[in-house]
Amino acid sequence: xxxxxxxxxxxxxPRTASVALLGNPNAGKTTLFNALTGLxxxxxxxxxxxxEHRVGRIELGEKPVQLVDLPGLYSIExxxxxxxxxxxxxxxxxxxxxxxxxxxxxxDATNLSRNLYLASEALDVGRPVVVALTMADRARRKGLNVxxxxxxxxxxxxxxPVVATAREGIDELRSELAGVLERGETAAAACxxxxxxxxxxxxxxxxxxxxxxxxxxxxxxVKLPRDWTNRIDKVLTHPIAGLGVFTGVMLGLFAMIxxxxxxxxxxxxxxxxxxxGWVSSVLPDGVVQSLLVDGVxxxxxxxxxxxxxxxxxxxxxxxxxxxxxxxxxxxxMDRLMGRVGLPGKAFVPLLSAHACAVPAIMASRxxxxxxxxxxxxxxxxxxxxxxRVPVYAMVAALLFASQPIKAAMLFxxxxxxxxxxxxxxxxVLGRSVLKGKPRPLLIELPDxxxxxxxxxFTLTVDRGRVFVYKAGTVILLLSVIMWALASFPATDPPAExxxxxxxxxxxxxxxxxxxxxxxxxxxxxxxxRHALSYSLAGRMGELVEPVIRPLGFDDRIGVGLISSFAxxxxxxxxxxxxxxxxxxxxxxxLYASLRKATHADGTPVFSTAACLSLLVFFVLAMxxxxxxxxxxxxTGSWKWPALQMGYMTALAYVASLAIxxxxxxxxx
Amino acid sequence: MPVADASDxxxxxxxxxxxxxxxxxxxxxxxxxxxxxxxLGLCQGRCVQLLRDRDPLILxxxxxxxxxxxxxxxxxxxxPCEQ
Numbered sequence: 001x002x003x004x005x006x007x008x009x010x011x012x013x014p015r016t017a018s019v020a021l022l023g024n025p026n027a028g029k030t031t032l033f034n035a036l037t038g039l040x041x042x043x044x045x046x047x048x049x050x051x052e053h054r055v056g057r058i059e060l061g062e063k064p065v066q067l068v069d070l071p072g073l074y075s076i077e078x079x080x081x082x083x084x085x086x087x088x089x090x091x092x093x094x095x096x097x098x099x100x101x102x103x104x105x106x107x108d109a110t111n112l113s114r115n116l117y118l119a120s121e122a123l124d125v126g127r128p129v130v131v132a133l134t135m136a137d138r139a140r141r142k143g144l145n146v147x148x149x150x151x152x153x154x155x156x157x158x159x160x161p162v163v164a165t166a167r168e169g170i171d172e173l174r175s176e177l178a179g180v181l182e183r184g185e186t187a188a189a190a191c192x193x194x195x196x197x198x199x200x201x202x203x204x205x206x207x208x209x210x211x212x213x214x215x216x217x218x219x220x221x222v223k224l225p226r227d228w229t230n231r232i233d234k235v236l237t238h239p240i241a242g243l244g245v246f247t248g249v250m251l252g253l254f255a256m257i258x259x260x261x262x263x264x265x266x267x268x269x270x271x272x273x274x275x276x277g278w279v280s281s282v283l284p285d286g287v288v289q290s291l292l293v294d295g296v297x298x299x300x301x302x303x304x305x306x307x308x309x310x311x312x313x314x315x316x317x318x319x320x321x322x323x324x325x326x327x328x329x330x331x332x333m334d335r336l337m338g339r340v341g342l343p344g345k346a347f348v349p350l351l352s353a354h355a356c357a358v359p360a361i362m363a364s365r366x367x368x369x370x371x372x373x374x375x376x377x378x379x380x381x382x383x384x385x386x387x388r389v390p391v392y393a394m395v396a397a398l399l400f401a402s403q404p405i406k407a408a409m410l411f412x413x414x415x416x417x418x419x420x421x422x423x424x425x426x427x428v429l430g431r432s433v434l435k436g437k438p439r440p441l442l443i444e445l446p447d448x449x450x451x452x453x454x455x456x457f458t459l460t461v462d463r464g465r466v467f468v469y470k471a472g473t474v475i476l477l478l479s480v481i482m483w484a485l486a487s488f489p490a491t492d493p494p495a496e497x498x499x500x501x502x503x504x505x506x507x508x509x510x511x512x513x514x515x516x517x518x519x520x521x522x523x524x525x526x527x528x529r530h531a532l533s534y535s536l537a538g539r540m541g542e543l544v545e546p547v548i549r550p551l552g553f554d555d556r557i558g559v560g561l562i563s564s565f566a567x568x569x570x571x572x573x574x575x576x577x578x579x580x581x582x583x584x585x586x587x588x589x590l591y592a593s594l595r596k597a598t599h600a601d602g603t604p605v606f607s608t609a610a611c612l613s614l615l616v617f618f619v620l621a622m623x624x625x626x627x628x629x630x631x632x633x634x635t636g637s638w639k640w641p642a643l644q645m646g647y648m649t650a651l652a653y654v655a656s657l658a659i660x661x662x663x664x665x666x667x668x
Numbered sequence: 669m670p671v672a673d674a675s676d677x678x679x680x681x682x683x684x685x686x687x688x689x690x691x692x693x694x695x696x697x698x699x700x701x702x703x704x705x706x707x708l709g710l711c712q713g714r715c716v717q718l719l720r721d722r723d724p725l726i727l728x729x730x731x732x733x734x735x736x737x738x739x740x741x742x743x744x745x746x747x748p749c750e751q
Contacts, residue, residue, distance in 0.1 A: 074707045074708055075707035077703065077707065079700045079703050079704050079707065111730075111731055111732055113730045113731060114709055114730040114731060114732055117707075117709065203706035203707065203711040203712075204706075204711045204712040204713050204714075207709055207711055207713070207714060207730070208713060210730075211714075211730065229733070230719070230733075233719075233726070233733070237720060237726065239722075327735065328735075330735070331724055331726070331735040334724050334735075334737065335723055335724070439701075440701065440737035440739050440740045441724045441735055441736065441737040441740075442704055442705065442708060442734065442735070442736055442737065442740055443734065443735045443736075444708070444732055444733070444734055444735075445726065445732070445733040445734065445735050446732070446733075
């Protein structure tokens with residue numbers, strides 16, 4: 001259902017008018033969009049693409065207008081999916097999206113010549129245009145004097161200087177926009193089609209024009225003020241000093257998503273545990289209670305637990321991006337990352353993946369090229385995330401109970417294995433499924449400037465919302481499925497447990513409450529173990545046992561692997577149920593009883609070889625449905641999460657098999 | 669066909685010294701990478717200044733700094749600046 005391609009019809013239209021916001025990256029487009037719409041904006045994908053844009057409604061007079069924020073770009077000649085989408089929208093070719101009735105062209109007053117190139121292309125499209133001349137304050141500070149009337153005359157459309165952060169000029173922009181929409185007149189620049197018509201490079205002609213108009217409309221001071229950006233860049237792109245600052249900033253970012261996020265995460269965890277406890281106390285025991293407590297409440301909690309890391313990561317990334325530093329990070333890391341076939345921009349998402357793959361995959365959007373982005377997303381979950389730490393801690397305690405140095409080395413080896421596997425996977429993917437080289441670096445290094453808290457806040461809210469609505473629903477659904485697997489078919493408590501309970505009842509009558517309590521705990525442990533073994537998850541554990549036996553795992557570890565799919569750290573609590581340890585006993589008693597656990601033939605289950613095998617499996621395997629849900633959301637198809645799951649599981653299996661048998665060879 | 673590469677007008681952007689100014693004479697190639705270069709203003713007639721000669725290069729064009737992989741800079745030909 002495409003709408004007419006002709007410029008906006010003169011008569012009043014019944015539908016909501018739409019206005020597109022178009023501008024270079026770093027031109028202040030997002031700030032202007034936020035100033036125009038406030039927080040009343042939502043994020044949507046362009047139909048049939050994974051390219052996101054923000055849409056907000058603004059009132060112009062009485063008329064509601066839909067404001068569409070197009071991806072920031074330098075040209076509407078498409079070289080990337082973003083530019084393709086923007087060009088399609090402007091020309092009214094986008095599916096399900098009418099051509100905009102007007103365009104707000106965002107031009108950075110401090111950087112007019114470069115920005116005017118996009119103007120030359122945008123004016124050619126033939127829509128009504130209003131120019132928003134952003135960063136008017138910074139231009140003043142730099143001593144640049146933009147001749148607004150002259151520019152308006154040259155471009156053939158209204159020009160409004162704005163300072164979006166201070167809401168200066170916003171009202172005027174709105175009234176000019178209303179006027180342009182009312183009249184429906186297209187911009188009448190005397191420039192572009194004619195200069196482009198003749199032979200030669202259209203870019204050269206466009207920039208020729210842009211530079212001519214730019215220098216005609218801007219009066220620069222005779223004496224340039226100090227160029228702070230170049231001075232700062234001398235330090236920040238310096239081979240040694242730059243690396244120092246870089247390490248510091250990245251450590252800070254990592255510390256924030258790793259440690260700072262822990263406090264809200266613990267509160268969320270405790271809050272949902274308390275809620276679950278409360279619901280259990282109000283509702284009678286049974287399927288409904290179990291579904292609500294162990295399925296829904298645990299599922300919602302297990303999803304929301306990701307929010308603190310997502311929010312902190314995007315808040316900090318937005319601030320870093322606004323200052324202009326992220327562009328330098330991409331520059332500094334480009335050659336190093338290039339060795340494994342990744343662009344410099346993939347560095348920050350991959351670093352973040354050490355806290356959690358979910359926000360990392362969401363942050364992979366900074367990587368423009370689709371091939372590069374897919375490689376980044378596919379390898380991100382190999383980085384050791386914080387959910388693996390309890391598992392590493394368990395294995396370290398089993399192997400090196402009172403040898404902290406060896407335990408620390410084991411941790412380091414686990415992290416290193418993840419990084420090496422990820423880089424190796426990037427190399428292999430780049431030579432197979434995602435053939436190609438990373439897109440060579442070409443990036444604008446904008447002037448350093450103070451970041452906008454408002455932009456950071458808006459982006460944070462937006463990312464959090466996208467995660468909860470788009471990925472969260474899938475995660476919740478999968479949590480309920482995991483609950484069902486562990487709960488059905490239901491079974492009666494085993495005879496031993498019933499016997500223990502009767503015994504406890506008689507002890508209570510005899511006034512020995514403490515002894516009765518011990519027996520009851522034992523009974524409930526027995527019941528839980530019996531129920532889990534009897535459930536589908538338990539049977540699946542038995543089913544996979546022949547497959548995982550070569551790795552040194554028994555069927556109970558198999559159940560642990562299956563349940564850890566809901567969240568990796570759950571393997572620890574599952575094993576404690578299956579190997580019969582009360583939760584009150586704490587980790588020490590868990591480790592003690594795991595060490596005592598034996599196979600049917602009397603050999604220990606958690607031998608050195610089996611422990612190492614379990615560790616390697618957890619480093620490499622894709623056991624996180626939240627990650628799969630987010631990969632699905634960010635790639636737009638189930639193909640990529642399926643590949644991610646497939647290659648990581650295969651890699652984990654082979655590596656565990658190898659380490660198990662190698663260790664057996666060396667220790668016997 | 670832009671083939672006259674080794675001539676006097678055929679110095680590469682990547683061969684400039686830090687601080688040196690030059691005018692772009694042409695960009696070799698027609699593919700998407702060449703398009704990206706031109707879209708950012710590295711096209712015929714623009715004046716550029718090289719700020720850093722380590723890969724990736726940093727250069728100034730049209731009042732802004734660009735970071736550019738040497739492999740891309742190798743397809744940009746420059747001539748001495750008249751001014």
